[in-house]
Amino acid sequence: MSFQAYLDTIEExxxxxxxxxxxxxxxxxxxxxxxxxxxxxxxxxxxxxxGRGHAMAMVHVIKNGPKISDKHIGTEGxxxxxxDELWLDGKNSRSA
Numbered sequence: 001m002s003f004q005a006y007l008d009t010i011e012e013x014x015x016x017x018x019x020x021x022x023x024x025x026x027x028x029x030x031x032x033x034x035x036x037x038x039x040x041x042x043x044x045x046x047x048x049x050x051g052r053g054h055a056m057a058m059v060h061v062i063k064n065g066p067k068i069s070d071k072h073i074g075t076e077g078x079x080x081x082x083x084d085e086l087w088l089d090g091k092n093s094r095s096a
Contacts, residue, residue, distance in 0.1 A: 002081045003068050006057040008091045014048045017090040018061055025062045037063075061086060 001009075007018045014021065021044075025031050030040050037059045044050040044058055060068070066086040072079045087094045 002072070002079055003057060003060075004081050004086055006054055007061070007086060007088070010050065010054050010058060011091055013050060013054070016048075017088060018058065018086070019088040019090075021058055022062055022088065025058075031062050033063075061088065 010021070011017055016024075022031070025040065025043075028043065029035070030043060037056070040059045040062060041052060041055040044055040050058070066088050068081065068084050068086060070084045072081050073084055074080075
């Protein structure tokens with residue numbers, strides 16, 4: 001599954017875009033550097049029922065923003081992403 005597909009699934013499970021979840025994390029103070037991933041994972045599990053894999057995808061964008069490694073860009077595998085910049089504003093607003 002691509003990184004973007006993880007974010008799309010998170011949106012389906014929570015009814016919130018990744019950007020909205022980032023804003024909620026900010027309101028809770030979960031986006032500051034000393035915050036451990038564990039606290040974000042616990043919040044996402046408790047409030048939204050997200051498992052560890054999906055929660056870790058959100059940990060990445062909360063702590064690092066939408067930029068990802070270009071390791072899987074242009075590959076043929078299941079982890080292939082179209083870009084090294086993740087779309088955070090909802091899958092329905094992304095151009096095809």
